Amino acid sequence: MLKLFEYNWQVRQDWFAWCQDVSEEELLKKRTGGIGGILHTLFHVVDVEYSWLCGLQGKPEFTEPFESYASLPKVIDLAARFHEEVHPFVQSWTDEMELKTLADVSPKGEPVTFKYGEIMRHVIAHEIHHMGQLSVWSREIGKVPVTANFIRRGLY
């Protein structure tokens, strides 16, 4: 489980580095698909990872809007701050936690339950999916995207 989180964290840092050469206008521009913008997407994956992992730890979710963090340094800072809390939880993951139950509320307000292992995989897939969207937008502005390769990253 940890390896795919490490992959996401590495890819995310690569995208933050990629953003350094892109104008704020391009980072904030409204785009077709996904959450609708490059920096907003990076904010969104940081938010979603943190909020679900808070849920698994019985801590309150993050609920602030993107508008409060709409600059590259602010999103990078937020990611670093949340990482401090997220990393120890992911690192301490054990197979016994897989089938623990999380009680939640559906978007329609109905009670639902999830397994902890289900949420962890949801968070992993969520970020990879959104990075795929960034790769299209990257080509649209004429830049080479961050590689999505899991191999050749020193993860093994």
Add this chain to the structure above:
Amino acid sequence: MLKLFEYNWQVRQDWFAWCQDVSEEELLKKRTGGIGGILHTLFHVVDVEYSWLCGLQGKPEFTEPFESYASLPKVIDLAARFHEEVHPFVQSWTDEMELKTLADVSPKGEPVTFKYGEIMRHVIAHEIHHMGQLSVWSREIGKVPVTANFIRRGLY
């Protein structure tokens, strides 16, 4: 490990169903980013999953070009045929296989090695990343994309 493969297989089937309402022209149209087209992307994820998993089993890779399969029924057939071979291998995965070593050759022709667990995660992330690209192209042609959610798929 199996759960993320099951997720990818389910999402892939959802995209095949999504394709049924899209003209062949749109499916084959050259697009910006990734492998450059919707059907070509679906062919590519099927090819890459199969080829890597063949590598792990000491079987020859698939080397045919997209041009030989450039219609929706052909890609769906190929995916089903490959799935017959891929599914038992993924299902029989055990933790002991994680650190087995695969000897391979780099794009530059140099010998390289990978761990089996590394390749399995590479294949998982590869498909999710490309489905993110499909989601952008889906919005570009005015269609709602397949959900990338891992939760609420009956996987647990």
